[in-house]
Structure formats: C-alpha cells, structure tokens
Amino acid sequence: MNARDSSADDALYRTRHSLAHVLAQAVLDMRPGSTLGFGPPIADGFYYDFILTEPITEDDFPELEQRMRRILKKGQRFYREDLSVADAFTRLDEMQEPYKREYAAELVDKNGLPSLSFYRNGPFLDMCEGPHVDTTRDIPRDAFKLRSVAGAYWRGDADNVMMTRIYAWAFADKASLDAAVSAFELAQERDHKKLGRELDLFLIDDDVGRGLPLWLPNGTVIRDELEKLAVELEFKAGYERVATPHIAKADLYDRTGHLAHYKDSMYPPMEVIEESADGESVRETYMLRPMNCPHHHKIYASRLRSYRDLPLRLAEYGDVYRWEASGAVSGLARVRGMSMNDAHIYCTEDQIKDVFREVISQYDEAYRILGLNDYGIRLSRWDPDDPKGREKYVDAAEAWRRSERIITELLDEMGIDYEDAPGEAAFYGPKIDVQFHTVTGRDETVSTVQLDFAVPPRLGLTYIGPDGAEHTPYCVHRAPFSTHERFTAFLIEHFGGAFPTWLAPVQVQVLTVSAQFSAYAREIVDRLRANFVRAELASESDTVAKKIRDGTTRKIPNLLIVGEREVADRTVTLRRYGVKQQATMPLDAFEAALGKAIATRSLTFEL
RNA sequence: GCCGGAAUAGCUCAGCCAGGUAGAGCAACUGAUUCGUAAUCAGUAGGUCCGCGGUUCGACUCCGCGUUCCGGCACCA
Numbered sequence: 001m002n003a004r005d006s007s008a009d010d011a012l013y014r015t016r017h018s019l020a021h022v023l024a025q026a027v028l029d030m031r032p033g034s035t036l037g038f039g040p041p042i043a044d045g046f047y048y049d050f051i052l053t054e055p056i057t058e059d060d061f062p063e064l065e066q067r068m069r070r071i072l073k074k075g076q077r078f079y080r081e082d083l084s085v086a087d088a089f090t091r092l093d094e095m096q097e098p099y100k101r102e103y104a105a106e107l108v109d110k111n112g113l114p115s116l117s118f119y120r121n122g123p124f125l126d127m128c129e130g131p132h133v134d135t136t137r138d139i140p141r142d143a144f145k146l147r148s149v150a151g152a153y154w155r156g157d158a159d160n161v162m163m164t165r166i167y168a169w170a171f172a173d174k175a176s177l178d179a180a181v182s183a184f185e186l187a188q189e190r191d192h193k194k195l196g197r198e199l200d201l202f203l204i205d206d207d208v209g210r211g212l213p214l215w216l217p218n219g220t221v222i223r224d225e226l227e228k229l230a231v232e233l234e235f236k237a238g239y240e241r242v243a244t245p246h247i248a249k250a251d252l253y254d255r256t257g258h259l260a261h262y263k264d265s266m267y268p269p270m271e272v273i274e275e276s277a278d279g280e281s282v283r284e285t286y287m288l289r290p291m292n293c294p295h296h297h298k299i300y301a302s303r304l305r306s307y308r309d310l311p312l313r314l315a316e317y318g319d320v321y322r323w324e325a326s327g328a329v330s331g332l333a334r335v336r337g338m339s340m341n342d343a344h345i346y347c348t349e350d351q352i353k354d355v356f357r358e359v360i361s362q363y364d365e366a367y368r369i370l371g372l373n374d375y376g377i378r379l380s381r382w383d384p385d386d387p388k389g390r391e392k393y394v395d396a397a398e399a400w401r402r403s404e405r406i407i408t409e410l411l412d413e414m415g416i417d418y419e420d421a422p423g424e425a426a427f428y429g430p431k432i433d434v435q436f437h438t439v440t441g442r443d444e445t446v447s448t449v450q451l452d453f454a455v456p457p458r459l460g461l462t463y464i465g466p467d468g469a470e471h472t473p474y475c476v477h478r479a480p481f482s483t484h485e486r487f488t489a490f491l492i493e494h495f496g497g498a499f500p501t502w503l504a505p506v507q508v509q510v511l512t513v514s515a516q517f518s519a520y521a522r523e524i525v526d527r528l529r530a531n532f533v534r535a536e537l538a539s540e541s542d543t544v545a546k547k548i549r550d551g552t553t554r555k556i557p558n559l560l561i562v563g564e565r566e567v568a569d570r571t572v573t574l575r576r577y578g579v580k581q582q583a584t585m586p587l588d589a590f591e592a593a594l595g596k597a598i599a600t601r602s603l604t605f606e607l
Numbered sequence: 608g609c610c611g612g613a614a615u616a617g618c619u620c621a622g623c624c625a626g627g628u629a630g631a632g633c634a635a636c637u638g639a640u641u642c643g644u645a646a647u648c649a650g651u652a653g654g655u656c657c658g659c660g661g662u663u664c665g666a667c668u669c670c671g672c673g674u675u676c677c678g679g680c681a682c683c684a
Contacts, residue, residue, distance in 0.1 A: 058612080058678095149610090149611060149612085149679085150610075150680070151680055152609095152610080153609075153610090162609055163680090165680080193676095198618085204676095206657095206675065210674095210675075290684070322683085324683070325609095325681080325682055328681085328682060431684095513643050513644090515642095541647095542646090543642050543643095543644095545643090545644060545647090546645080548645055550645085552645060575644075
C-alpha cells in the first residue's frame with residue numbers, strides 16, 4: 001500500500017500485519033457487530049479501520065492491549081484459504097463485511113483476480129493477501145503498543161463513510177519499541193506550537209481569528225532574518241522586487257481560473273458600492289488574494305516585453321489569505337494568513353530548463369546555509385485518469401504532456417532522483433516539490449517550483465520573439481522559503497528552538513557574576529548592539545546559576561559570563577548553548593569571531 | 608469539513624468520577640541578598656473554572672448547544 005511495503009516477506013512486516021488481525025479480533029470481541037475496513041502494516045507499526053458499534057477511546061487501550069496479549073498467548077495458528085470469486089463473495093456476505101465485499105468486487109473487476117485469499121486465526125477471519133506469522137505465539141508480547149485512535153475515510157475518500165482507525169506501534173523486540181516511543185516523545189518536545197509559546201515566538205488570538213498568527217518580537221527576528229537571506233539570494237540571481245496589494249477585484253481571479261478551482265478556499269468577496277461622477281452607483285467586488293501571481297502578471301503585462309527581456313524575475317514576500325479547512329489549521333504550519341517567499345519568472349519555452357536549474361541551485365544554497373539535508377524530490381504531475389480531474393486541472397492534455405516532458409528531462413539530465421507523483425500537480429501545471437522528513441516524523445512539502453503554462457495565456461501575457469511575432473511566455477513559480485509561517489514552523493522543529501546565532505532572537509546575553517561588574521557588562525552589550533548584534537544584559541538580582549539556567553532555558557546561543565577576572569583582563573567567558581566546555585577570550589577576539597559567524601550565517605560558530 | 612478527545616491563574620497541572628462557588632509549582636510584582644556556572648530567601652498579587660442554556664435548594668463538577676485547541680482523515684494554488 002505504500003513504498004515501504006516492498007519488503008513484504010520480511011519478518012517484521014508479517015509480525016505487524018498479523019498484529020493488525022489480532023487487534024481486529026480483540027476489537028470485534030469488545031464491540032461485537034463492528035465491521036472492518038483495512039488494516040495494513042505501516043512504517044512503525046500498523047493500524048486497523050473499523051465501523052464500531054460503540055466508540056473506543058484511548059481509555060480502552062489497556063483493556064484492548066490485554067485482550068491482544070491473551071490472543072498472542074493462545075498461539076492461534078494462521079490458516080490461508082483461497083476461494084473462488086463466487087465463494088469469496090458468498091463468504092464476505094456471510095461475514096457481513098460490506099466494505100471488504102466492496103473492495104473484493106473492485107479487485108476482481110480491475111485486476112481480474114481468479115480467486116481471493118482469506119486468513120483465519122482462532123475465531124477471526126479476514127480477507128487478506130498475507131503473509132502472516134505461523135502462530136500468534138511468534139509475535140513478541142511486549143513489542144507493540146496502541147498509540148492513538150483517529151478518524152479516517154473509507155478508502156481515503158471524503159465522500160465515503162468515516163471509520164475509526166486505531167494506530168499502534170509494533171517492532172521486533174521491546175528495545176526497538178521503547179526506542180520508537182521515546183523518540184516520539186522527544187519529538188513532541190520540539191513541536192513548534194509548544195516551542196513557539198515557550199520562546200515567545202508567536203501567538204494566535206481568538207479575537208483576531210483562527211489561523212491568523214501574531215508574530216511576537218522574537219519570532220519577528222527570525223522572519224526578518226529569513227527574508228533578508230531570501231532577498232540577498234534573489235538579488236544575486238537577478239530578481240527584481242515588487243510590492244503589490246493584498247486584495248484585487250474578483251474578476252481577476254475569475255480570469256486566471258483561480259476562482260473556478262479554489263473558490264471554496266478563498267475568503268468570501270467584499271462588495272463595495274461607489275458613486276461615479278455622473279451619479280451612477282458602481283458596484284465592485286474585491287477579494288483577499290490567495291496568491292500573488294495575478295498581481296505580478298499584471299506588472300509583466302504593463303509594457304511590451306521582448307524575448308530579450310526574458311527571463312524576467314519578479315519577487316515579493318507577498319501576504320496572502322486562504323480559507324483553509326477548519327480541521328487543517330494548525331499552529332504556524334497551516335494558517336489562513338501567510339507571507340509567501342514568492343517569485344515569478346517569465347521565460348520562453350527554451351529557457352525553462354535553465355530557469356529550473358538556476359532555481360534548484362538557489363534551493364541548494366539555501367538548504368546548505370540552513371543545514372537541511374533530509375529531503376526528497378517529488379515530481380507532482382497531472383493525473384489524466386482522476387475522476388475529479390475536471391475540477392482539479394486545466395483541460396489541456398497536450399500542454400500537460402509537453403511541460404511534464406520538459407521537467408522530467410531536466411530532472412534526468414541533472415541526475416536528480418525523484419518520486420513520481422501523478423495527481424499532485426497544481427491546476428495550471430506540473431511542479432517539483434521538496435519533501436522534508438521532519439523531526440516530528442511527518443513528511444511535508446516545504447519548497448516548490450512550478451511550471452505554469454495555463455495562466456499567462458488567460459491574462460494575455462505576451463512577448464515579441466526574434467521573429468517579430470507575439471508569443472506567450474511560461475511562468476515559473478518558486479518559493480524556496482515557502483511561507484514565513486510554514487518555514488518557521490519547520491525550522492523551529494528542525495533546530496528544536498536552538499537557532500544558530502545568526503537566526504537567534506537574542507544572540508548574546510551577558511551575565512555578571514555580581515552587580516559590581518555591570519558597568520563592564522553594559523559596555524559589552526552597548527558595543528555589540530552598536531554592531532547590530534542582538535545582545536542583552538541578564539537580570540542583576542539573580543544568582544549566576546539562575547541566570548545561566550534562564551539563558552539556557554531560552555536557548556540563547558551565546559552566554560557571556562563576566563566577573564572579576566574578565567573585568568581585570570578585558571576578557572569574556574563564553575558559554576555556548578549545548579556545549580559543556582567554556583572558553584575565556586579577549587573581548588575583541590570574541591567580537592571578531594561572533595561578527596564572522598553572523599556574517600557568514602554559520603551554523604556552528606568557529607572560534 | 609469529518610471522526611474522536613480536551614478546555615481550571617501567564618505556563619504545567621491537581622480538584623470533577625460520588626454537585627456544597629478553587630489549589631500547587633514555575634513565571635510576574637515588592638523587599639532583602641551581590642553571589643563564579645542549570646532554580647537565594649521572604650512576602651504580594653493573580654481565576655466570568657472557554658461561552659450560552661438546562662437539571663438542581665445549590666453546578667468548575669451532571670446534561671445540551673456553541674467556540675477553540677489536540678490526534679487523525681480529507682484538503683493544501
């Protein structure tokens with residue numbers, strides 16, 4: 001069911017898959033009359049979906065686990081049985097498993113299977129491909145743990161019934177289970193919502209609205225530093241910055257096609273009525289913009305463009321608003337108002353590959369600076385067979401094939417490994433998504449490069465070619481730093497809140513051993529601040545131990561301790577976050593090293 | 608949006624199951640302390656127990672509705 005299942009024969013797969021059956025048996029025992037969905041192994045365990053007669057909550061887990069262990073103890077043997085299609089259907093009807101029955105019919109229809117396999121262990125019977133362990137005694141009783149209960153649509157389709165999914169961890173032995181559970185708990189500590197509160201980075205206030213974060217001073221520093229970096233990288237690559245308003249007339253989004261595809265996830269229209277000079281009232285409809293491209297397109301279209309002007313690169317950290325589904329909104333990761341690291345590159349078809357190369361190398365540079373390397377590339381393509389395709393994609397088969405071919409060739413030429421993802425394209429064209437594996441165990445799209453063949457012609461964008469005739473440019477959309485919101489959420493978790501000096505809200509905190517040294521401490525702070533270092537003086541009335549504890553809790557990267565010795569020698573004692581060993585050095589040397597670490601955006605701070 | 612769970616001081620949480628109108632630690636504030644490496648001491652203040660309704664002599668506690676958050680699913684230009 002996913003890529004990880006290729007090792008279908010290995011023992012752990014069989015253990016997890018068999019445990020799913022054991023869970024189902026225990027659930028049916030506890031909730032007789034419930035019906036089954038799917039119950040596959042997954043990366044760290046397994047789940048099983050049910051329609052339950054009575055809800056199950058996490059409070060039921062101890063009892064459920066106990067029932068499972070009892071089943072394991074019994075040593076139920078797994079028996080496989082292959083039934084003809086007709087017999088299989090009859091049996092599924094007898095079992096009163098309508099969802100399994102539906103799936104069986106589809107397997108037979110689509111794949112033309114001549115027979116279907118069933119597995120029985122003890123009283124439990126399930127239509128299933130296998131393989132399984134020999135007996136439930138082969139499964140370690142202390143290497144699984146129920147994790148959570150969740151809702152999930154049957155077959156992943158929101159038009160279907162909602163089932164109850166029970167997730168569990170399962171491993172080959174207790175040590176692996178314990179390791180996975182404690183890794184999970186550790187990851188919870190890095191949750192950006194938790195760290196965002198603890199480090200005073202942002203807040204979300206009900207009176208302002210769901211999904212509309214307010215950036216606090218500390219968080220704003222991170223935003224500003226990221227934006228500064230983005231602007232530098234873009235400047236070097238020949239981008240020109242523009243600034244455009246947060247709203248536009250609804251008609252514009254009608255012409256681009258955004259309304260047709262995304263109306264439901266836009267804030268509703270604002271109607272205004274104005275009186276014109278001749279006394280007529282003129283009604284106009286405005287919308288909060290859900291993306292910046294139409295505004296940039298209008299800048300492109302504001303004058304006649306020659307092929308000599310291309311590629312033309314327009315960049316803006318643009319604020320956009322999207323009516324994200326209530327259940328999707330979460331912290332900074334998914335919001336309704338966001339600031340996007342946007343740019344649109346207008347180019348000819350011949351230039352597409354070069355533009356992509358340039359953008360990809362910019363991504364490499366950005367990731368290198370931030371020390372990000374745990375990611376994969378996904379080629380997000382059109383899916384011509386998608387039953388909902390008419391709503392999801394522009395209808396232009398030839399243009400889809402053409403643009404996808406260009407990008408596929410490019411990826412191959414660059415020797416980039418990618419995951420092919422039909423059905424993940426934007427409505428206006430294919431894209432390359434950078435999928436990060438986050439420390440909290442999720443996969444998420446952080447950056448993206450998109451090839452848009454559809455919107456420029458709709459807005460009548462043209463350039464004059466060498467042949468003297470009008471042509472339509474392509475538009476490449478790119479956002480290496482995603483939105484400030486999502487990217488910061490990602491970085492908070494990546495760094496666990498302990499940002500490198502150049503990104504840290506407070507870069508240096510100076511602590512005195514006692515208040516009698518505060519003149520020197522203040523001098524240091526003033527000197528650093530004069531050089532735009534975010535330095536501050538720690539509270540005077542606390543003990544040294546307390547000040548160190550506070551600075552460490554706030555994850556300030558550099559604590560400077562000054563006392564009698566430092567004042568006498570004009571030195572500072574540097575205590576780096578997470579580094580046991582301190583170093584005492586001349587103030588000048590510290591300033592020079594710090595200045596260099598900040599200027600080069602160093603992750604480590606070499607002394 | 609859907610399924611399930613939760614909401615008590617700025618934060619972390621106890622009290623609620625068995626109704627009798629709130630408690631701790633940290634943070635904050637005030638004072639004392641001036642200290643060499645992860646919590647100095649004392650005091651003060653801080654709560655429409657998410658909101659609205661219902662049951663009850665009486666509701667933080669029970670019930671209903673709503674809001675927000677969390678875990679997932681769906682969605683993600």
